[in-house]
Amino acid sequence: MRRAALVLILLLGPLPAMAEELVTGLSRNRVSISANFEGSEILIFGAVKRESPIEPGPTGIIVTVEGPKVPLTIRRKDRVGPIWINDAAMEVDAAPSFYAVNTSGPFDEILNHVDDLRQAITVHRAIRAVGVVETVPDPSAFTEALVRIRGRADLYQTNIGAVTVREDTLFDTSVSLPANLVEGIYTARIFLTREGTVISSASSAINVQKVGLERFLYNLAHEDPLVYGVMSLAIAIAAGWGASAVFRYF
């Protein structure tokens, strides 16, 4: 386990003065989306490596998993006359397609505001950090809505207390990836905090990609769209004719 963990680790900013270091690992760094993909669970675990005795103050562990970022538009319906229409719209330069944050305790105990801003840890910060174009008077209502809508689809998750910590040293948590996953490189980040300040962090990549039929169809649709379109029509024509031929005998 230790060897595997070390292979995976990409330590972020290993400052020389750091007395505590994170040693982390993932249960898998590759998620394959096949036709019967139903979501996946990733176990993230590790230990705090110390060269000196533990320092005083409460420690916390925060684990985030972030999907590829894409630009999007959030629209709000407003009443114009008797009807409801899409009125105000806000463009977000880049919002993660998936974002999960698991913690060992409540945010107000283990993370201070400054470090949240700096590292963009909470869901709201992860969206906001990438520069929202402020075209509406109340952008926070729009980002709230984004978090709410994606939260309902399990695409944005905040799981307080989902990280188990033993003896202030060993920790583990699991992040469930829903079935509605977009492919790309996902990033797992692990933060160690003391009294709300991030004192060490680590990160590693998870490769989420389509395989088999999914891969084939996606590539064909993008690289050879005419062939793909004709193939779609051929299937439709064959199926229409086939059903008609079969039903003739009933």
Next chain:
Amino acid sequence: MPGDRPALHTETDRWTDGDKHTVQIYLPIAEVSVNAFLLLGLGGLVGILSGMFGVGGGFLITPLLFFVGIPPAVAVATSANQIVASSISAVLAHLRRRTVDIRMGIVLLAGGLVGAAIGVWVFNILREMGQVDLLVRLSYVLFLGVIGGLMFVESVNALLNSRSGKVPKRRRHNWIHALPMKMKFRTSGLYISVIPPVLVGVFVGVLAAVMGVGGGFVMVPAMIYLLGMPTKVVVGTSLLQIIFVTAFTTLLHATTNYTVDLLLAVLLIVGGVIGAQIGTRMGGVLRAEQLRVLLAALVLLVCGKLALDLLLRPSELFSVAGAGQ
């Protein structure tokens, strides 16, 4: 790969690949996971309507797909592909019963292609002006409401008259019969000018391009009331024209937006072609007036739903879309 399958993999595998025997299927283009049986059912439902009434069903399947969670662009493009299949299935069944007026279909299609080209042009102008979505919805409500209402009144009257034993009035000669360039449409039993069918075709083509539907909804009443075609022939003929319009739409979407999801299409198609066969049989059992009453009711139902969507306060005011959609 040393990092690929580390120590704890057995435990995670048990969590993920466990004993759940659901029929979820991941769609490669839509990038969502949906229930396969649900899609088969939706396809079947729309297929039945298609075979019975001669409508493509795009007005119905597209909102249903939104509801299941398919992104709008993929829903529009893929339902066009499904409609090709269910229309072919239904047209073949109609051809066997000799209820397709091929000559009329070709004339309508010729007009339709011209109309579609005009429609795409109109659509682009509207898009530059903004609020194209609202305009499409409003024109839906307006068209469906007017057409459905007129049709409902007419067909209920016809139904009541036929019950009370009155002989229906012979079709009157109207201005349509005074136009030049007459042509014989044997299957429909008509000898009329080609100008009205071409104009109907153009009009439906414009609507199809602007509203993103096959146009069966406008086509069917137009053929019955404007051209005076028998209801039974109308269904098959409308479907014949829909095949070409939706096939063209599918190709256009596949090559420009890459939004046709073949896996989604196949599931809808399997349900759709079977439904179309069943629908054709059901339509054959019903009388023309009954068929028209049912179609009118369906039109009004969809119209009412769309109107309510515009008038009632939505439970979620916000919506999220990819950039530029």
